[in-house]
Amino acid sequence: MSNNSLDKDKIKILLLEGVHQSALDALHDAGYTNIEYHKTALAEDELIEKISEAHFIGIRSRTQLTEKVLEHANKLVAIGCFCIGTNQVDLDAASAKGIVVFNAPYSNTRSVAELVLGQLILLLRGIPAKNAACHRGGWIKSAVGSYETRGKRLGIIGYGSIGTQLSVLAESLGMEVCFYDIVTKLPLGNARQIKSLKELLSTSDIISLHVPETNSTKLMIGAKEVSQMKKGSIFINASRGTVADLDAVAEAIKSGNLGGAAVDVFPVEPKGNDEEFVSPLRGLDNVILTPHIGGSTMEAQENIGIEVAEKLIKYSDVGTTTAAVNFPEVALPAQADNHRILHIHENRPGVLSKINAIFSENNINITGQYLRTTEKLGYMVMDVDAEEGELALEKVKEVDGTVKARVLF
Numbered sequence: 297m298s299n300n301s302l303d304k305d306k307i308k309i310l311l312l313e314g315v316h317q318s319a320l321d322a323l324h325d326a327g328y329t330n331i332e333y334h335k336t337a338l339a340e341d342e343l344i345e346k347i348s349e350a351h352f353i354g355i356r357s358r359t360q361l362t363e364k365v366l367e368h369a370n371k372l373v374a375i376g377c378f379c380i381g382t383n384q385v386d387l388d389a390a391s392a393k394g395i396v397v398f399n400a401p402y403s404n405t406r407s408v409a410e411l412v413l414g415q416l417i418l419l420l421r422g423i424p425a426k427n428a429a430c431h432r433g434g435w436i437k438s439a440v441g442s443y444e445t446r447g448k449r450l451g452i453i454g455y456g457s458i459g460t461q462l463s464v465l466a467e468s469l470g471m472e473v474c475f476y477d478i479v480t481k482l483p484l485g486n487a488r489q490i491k492s493l494k495e496l497l498s499t500s501d502i503i504s505l506h507v508p509e510t511n512s513t514k515l516m517i518g519a520k521e522v523s524q525m526k527k528g529s530i531f532i533n534a535s536r537g538t539v540a541d542l543d544a545v546a547e548a549i550k551s552g553n554l555g556g557a558a559v560d561v562f563p564v565e566p567k568g569n570d571e572e573f574v575s576p577l578r579g580l581d582n583v584i585l586t587p588h589i590g591g592s593t594m595e596a597q598e599n600i601g602i603e604v605a606e607k608l609i610k611y612s613d614v615g616t617t618t619a620a621v622n623f624p625e626v627a628l629p630a631q632a633d634n635h636r637i638l639h640i641h642e643n644r645p646g647v648l649s650k651i652n653a654i655f656s657e658n659n660i661n662i663t664g665q666y667l668r669t670t671e672k673l674g675y676m677v678m679d680v681d682a683e684e685g686e687l688a689l690e691k692v693k694e695v696d697g698t699v700k701a702r703v704l705f
């Protein structure tokens with residue numbers, strides 16, 4: 297249930313999926329040298345074995361940190377998602393074990409928006425099919441079905457960090473931008489929010505998805521929604537593979553109801569570069585298929601490496617949880633010569649009074665105290681005189697409702 301402060305070289309960090317060298321550099325510079333690095337995701341049994349020994353883990357989108365996997369993560373204090381999406385982590389299971397989850401919510405958004413913009417230009421010109429024909433010795437020199445972007449309507453589903461950047465870039469090309477979002481959003485430039493998904497689908501020349509994976513987005517583009525799209529329109533998905541029914545998309549491409557598609561994310565993706573990629577969209581010339589690389593640019597990956605590594609370091613060094621995905625957020629100063637008790641508890645009546653009682657009953661002097669809560673979790677941080685740190689930790693660990701407790705010094 298608890299981790300005492302360890303020497304930095306004893307803190308085991310497991311980095312998977314080839315996170316950028318910048319993360320390794322940042323961790324090394326901060327004194328964390330006990331790092332196991334893998335270029336790919338791990339099979340579940342190996343992941344379970346390795347996570348049971350790790351204090352920190354860094355992943356991207358392929359590693360599934362399910363409840364079953366996290367059950368074995370008894371030393372783990374934090375998860376770093378070196379990406380935007382955190383749907384690959386069972387956040388409730390992580391919170392229940394007092395494991396903090398961090399991500400990089402903005403670092404690769406520009407990369408995705410740029411890729412989508414490039415794809416929509418290529419698809420409007422029919423380039424993927426013409427390119428494929430040339431590779432086979434064909435020659436489709438024709439303007440039929442080939443269009444400029446000017447004046448075309450782009451329908452964006454999910455007007456968040458990526459959707460808004462795409463909106464601005466598309467308007468700079470003279471496109472008309474409409475968007476659908478479950479939240480009322482301030483439109484940028486001349487963009488317009490459309491209240492009905494059906495209206496957006498049936499009036500847009502290009503549809504691009506930029507929603508997170510949630511219960512409300514699962515298969516939000518099914519056969520019915522695909523059939524509502526304008527004849528000859530273009531479908532782009534660089535969000536998550538669970539959002540669209542690719543069998544329905546493939547059928548619409550084959551029948552000519554859709555003019556083309558670009559898909560970067562799939563319901564099942566290969567775990568590594570040596571596993572076969574399977575999709576109903578394979579072999580369709582007017583479909584651009586990319587291996588989940590919307591955010592994979594050198595710039596984005598380097599920035600993500602630094603951002604997430606710094607969040608892990610700050611949590612490990614001083615207990616700061618700013619911008620955590622599943623956790624009460626506390627920004628903490630570096631502790632001076634004292635010991636810092638980090639107490640993660642169920643957010644229910646009685647826990648705090650018991651902790652405070654321990655300090656007064658045992659005459660432990662508190663030099664700083666911080667508290668934040670979410671609906672389910674409380675995170676209380678207490679700085680105490682160095683000689684009283686171990687006693688304080690032992691006592692607070694006994695409090696009913698404690699999820700995790702550790703001391704930093």
Ligand SMILES: NC(=O)c1ccc[n+]([C@@H]2O[C@H](COP(=O)([O-])OP(=O)(O)OC[C@H]3O[C@@H](n4cnc5c(N)ncnc54)[C@H](O)[C@@H]3O)[C@@H](O)[C@H]2O)c1
Binds near residue numbers: 405453455479510516
């Ligand atoms: N292909 C890639 O490599 C890549 C890279 C980065 C992000 N992504 C994916 O893109 C997603 C979006 O990223 P972002 O940074 O723009 O996220 P964001 O959270 O900033 O924006 C998401 C938007 O979707 C809206 N939304 C949520 N549910 C909706 C629904 N049911 N219908 C309509 N709108 C809904 C939200 O209100 C929000 O405005 C990420 O969650 C991630 O899964 C993919």
Ligand SMILES: O=C(O)CC[C@@H](O)C(=O)O
Binds near residue numbers: 378379381382404
């Ligand atoms: O790098 C990855 O594996 C995923 C990138 C992207 O989907 C994200 O969520 O940021």
